[in-house]
Structures are given as structure tokens and as C-alpha cells.
Amino acid sequence: MNISPSFPEDDTSVGLYIHVPFCKARCSYCGFVSNIHSLDLEERYLRSVAAEIGLRAGDHMAGGAALSCDTIYFGGGTASLLPPDKVLRVIETCKTWFEISDHPEITIEINPGTVDRSCLSQFIHAGVNRVSLGVQSLVNAELAAMGRLHDSSQALSAYRDLRQAGFDNVSVDLIAGFPGQTVESVRHSLRLILELRPEHLSVYLLEIKSGTRLAAMMAAGAVPPQDEDMVADMYDEICEITVNAGYEQYEISNFAVPGRFSRHNMKYWTDQVYIGFGPGAHGMTGRHRYANMESLDLYEQALDKGFLPVETVTEMTPEMRFKDALIMGLRLVKGIDLDLIARRYGVDARAFVLETIGDLQSFGLFEIRKNTLRLTAKGRLLSNVVFGRWV
Numbered sequence: 079m080n081i082s083p084s085f086p087e088d089d090t091s092v093g094l095y096i097h098v099p100f101c102k103a104r105c106s107y108c109g110f111v112s113n114i115h116s117l118d119l120e121e122r123y124l125r126s127v128a129a130e131i132g133l134r135a136g137d138h139m140a141g142g143a144a145l146s147c148d149t150i151y152f153g154g155g156t157a158s159l160l161p162p163d164k165v166l167r168v169i170e171t172c173k174t175w176f177e178i179s180d181h182p183e184i185t186i187e188i189n190p191g192t193v194d195r196s197c198l199s200q201f202i203h204a205g206v207n208r209v210s211l212g213v214q215s216l217v218n219a220e221l222a223a224m225g226r227l228h229d230s231s232q233a234l235s236a237y238r239d240l241r242q243a244g245f246d247n248v249s250v251d252l253i254a255g256f257p258g259q260t261v262e263s264v265r266h267s268l269r270l271i272l273e274l275r276p277e278h279l280s281v282y283l284l285e286i287k288s289g290t291r292l293a294a295m296m297a298a299g300a301v302p303p304q305d306e307d308m309v310a311d312m313y314d315e316i317c318e319i320t321v322n323a324g325y326e327q328y329e330i331s332n333f334a335v336p337g338r339f340s341r342h343n344m345k346y347w348t349d350q351v352y353i354g355f356g357p358g359a360h361g362m363t364g365r366h367r368y369a370n371m372e373s374l375d376l377y378e379q380a381l382d383k384g385f386l387p388v389e390t391v392t393e394m395t396p397e398m399r400f401k402d403a404l405i406m407g408l409r410l411v412k413g414i415d416l417d418l419i420a421r422r423y424g425v426d427a428r429a430f431v432l433e434t435i436g437d438l439q440s441f442g443l444f445e446i447r448k449n450t451l452r453l454t455a456k457g458r459l460l461s462n463v464v465f466g467r468w469v
């Protein structure tokens with residue numbers, strides 16, 4: 079394909095993602111990079127992640143000015159296993175190497191099972207101003223089957239503790255499609271969550287990942303398979319109930335009250351640069367996409383020798399980046415401005431779309447109105463069918 083891009087936006091603020099690779103115990107469905115937490119591992123991790131931040135920032139500066147940054151996201155793993163003074167240490171390291179904007183969004187994921195209420199206000203003093211709380215369900219039998227560390231009352235009191243500590247920007251995570259969940263049980267959890275009025279809600283339709291305990295249990299017949307029709311019904315209901323409660327669905331899995339979109343995650347969906355640090359973290363620097371080594375030992379060894387701890391680095395051709403921009407941008411409910419992306423990539427975006435997925439329009443998976451390409455509600459549920467054409 080003929081493509082001649084220009085990326086002036088790459089010079090704007092980047093997002094920093096800090097992967098904290100520890101958990102207290104492993105959830106049954108988990109396929110993330112995570113180790114069982116210990117203080118010794120935590121200290122080794124902190125030393126290495128500081129080294130990686132310096133190394134990557136130096137790489138980007140190449141003798142020039144520091145990159146500016148307006149979002150930092152501590153994810154995991156269980157990011158809240160890092161105490162506030164250590165979170166502050168990482169933020170200070172970021173400030174040393176990046177030009178942090180005046181009002182950055184700094185998010186930390188908190189597991190209700192590891193929350194220490196006396197620490198919460200210290201996170202705010204460290205600069206954290208947004209929390210993503212991993213509630214997942216408010217049905218105790220489901221939480222137990224998921225292997226979560228908390229029950230529903232702990233999740234609810236963690237939420238109250240966050241509010242009492244002063245957090246005014248809280249996102250709640252909910253899982254849908256876990257084996258055994260029903261439309262009624264998800265509706266029950268959702269209603270309780272919406273009564274709390276979090277600023278943001280993320281709903282994850284569970285994908286069973288190979289290598290997880292859940293996948294093994296399913297293969298052994300100990301857990302029923304997912305009922306795809308029921309998951310589709312759950313998704314429809316979740317969208318309807320949440321939108322009726324005054325939230326805007328702005329992305330396939332994300333809802334927010336006005337003005338509270340996740341600024342960090344918007345970078346992923348709007349073709350912007352983000353830099354990931356920590357074992358297993360991913361990044362997209364504009365010219366390259368990379369994934370870090372997952373093993374904490376190998377990650378540490380690489381940094382001790384002064385190397386970037388990368389497992390894979392992919393040079394992003396303009397064509398790859400264009401397709402990524404389509405895939406990620408179509409996750410947004412408002413869709414993509416075809417004229418904008420055409421200018422950015424110097425390509426006839428409309429012709430490309432019609433040529434590659436035009437036949438899916440008659441199945442009602444997407445629509446083009448004026449210059450906007452967007453998935454329909456059905457298309458959002460079947461987004462993998464659309465995106466599969468471009469990978």
C-alpha cells in the first residue's frame with residue numbers, strides 16, 4: 079500500500095506505564111506477568127525499574143530535551159503492593175528523566191484485598207490522583223471462583239476508604255463472562271457498583287487464556303465452558319444499564335461520567351506514544367513497538383549490564399502503524415475521523431477500509447457517516463472479526 083505519513087503528534091506528551099509484577103496470590107483466570115510478592119523482590123524490582131526509566135529516557139532524548147509526559151499509570155500485577163513511599167520513589171525518578179506536565183493524571187491499580195486504609199491518603203501525597211479498583215464482581219461465590227483475595231464487603235469498604243482518603247477520580251473494574259456468572263448476577267454487581275457512582279467503569283469480557291488455572295479446570299471439565307450468547311446478552315445489558323445511569327460509553331469496555339475518560343488509556347486508542355517500564359511491559363515509541371522480558375531475573379540482569387531489557391522489538395512500518403491506528407481507534411465509540419487519519423498517513427483511508435472490510439457493512443458491523451468510521455453496537459461485540467482483517 080502507498081503510504082507517506084507525518085506524525086507531528088509524536089512530539090506531544092507521552093504516557094508512562096509502570097508494570098508492577100507482584101501479587102499476593104494468583105487469580106484463576108490470570109495471564110498477566112506477575113510473581114508472588116516479597117520485600118527482597120520488591121527492592122530488586124525498584125532498583126531495576128529506576129535503571130530502565132533512565133536508560134529509555136536517555137535513548138529518547140538523544141542529546142535533546144527531555145520528553146514531556148502527562149500521564150503515569152501504575153498497573154500490574156498488584157500495583158498497590160508497592161507502598162506509597164516507593165510509588166513516590168518511582169514518580170520522582172520519572173520526574174528526573176521526563177518533563178512532567180503541570181496536571182498529570184497519575185493512576186494506580188488497587189486490589190481491594192491488599193488495601194491498607196491507613197496508606198491511602200499517602201498515595202495522594204505521593205501525587206497519585208486516580209485509582210482503578212479491581213472489584214471484578216460483588217458476588218462472593220464468583221470472587222472465590224476467580225481466586226480473588228477479597229469478598230464483596232471488602233471491595234465495598236475499599237471503595238469507601240478511597241473516598242474517605244480524598245480520591246475524587248475512581249474507576250471500578252468488573253468482569254463479565256466468567257464461567258458460572260449469569261446475566262442476573264452481573265446485573266446485581268453492576269447495580270451495586272453504579273450506586274457508588276464511581277467516575278469510571280471498565281468492563282472486561284473474560285477471555286480464557288491458555289496456561290491459566292481456569293483454562294486447565296475448563297479442559298478437565300471442572301468448569302463449564304463460556305456460553306457466548308449469554309456473554310453477548312451480558313454485554314448488551316451492561317451497556318444499556320450503565321448508559322441509562324448517566325455514563326458515556328466511550329470505548330468498547332469503558333464508561334465514564336463527563337470529563338473522566340482515562341487520559342492514559344486514550345493514548346493507546348488515539349495512536350499516541352507510550353513508554354512501558356517493568357518486566358513484561360509494552361511500549362510504542364513511534365518507530366518501534368517493544369515488549370520487555372517477563373522474567374524479573376532476566377529483566378534485572380539485562381539492566382545490570384546496561385542493556386534495555388527487551389524481549390521483542392518490532393520496527394513499525396508506516397503501514398503497520400496505520401493499521402494499528404485503525405484497530406485501536408475503532409475501539410472508541412465515537413470512531414475515527416477518516417480525513418484526519420488520511421492526512422496523518424498520506425493514504426486514502428476510506429478506500430482502504432472499503433476494500434478490506436467493505437463486505438462487513440452489510441452485516442451491520444460498522445458504518446461510515448460523512449467522514450466518520452465507527453463500529454456499530456453489534457460491531458463492538460464482534461470487533462475481533464473486523465480487526466482480524468488488519469492483522
Ligand code: SF4
Pocket residue numbers: 100101103104105107108109110112154155156189
Ligand atoms: S491480581 Fe491481577 S495480576 Fe494479580 S493474579 Fe489477580 S488478575 Fe493477575
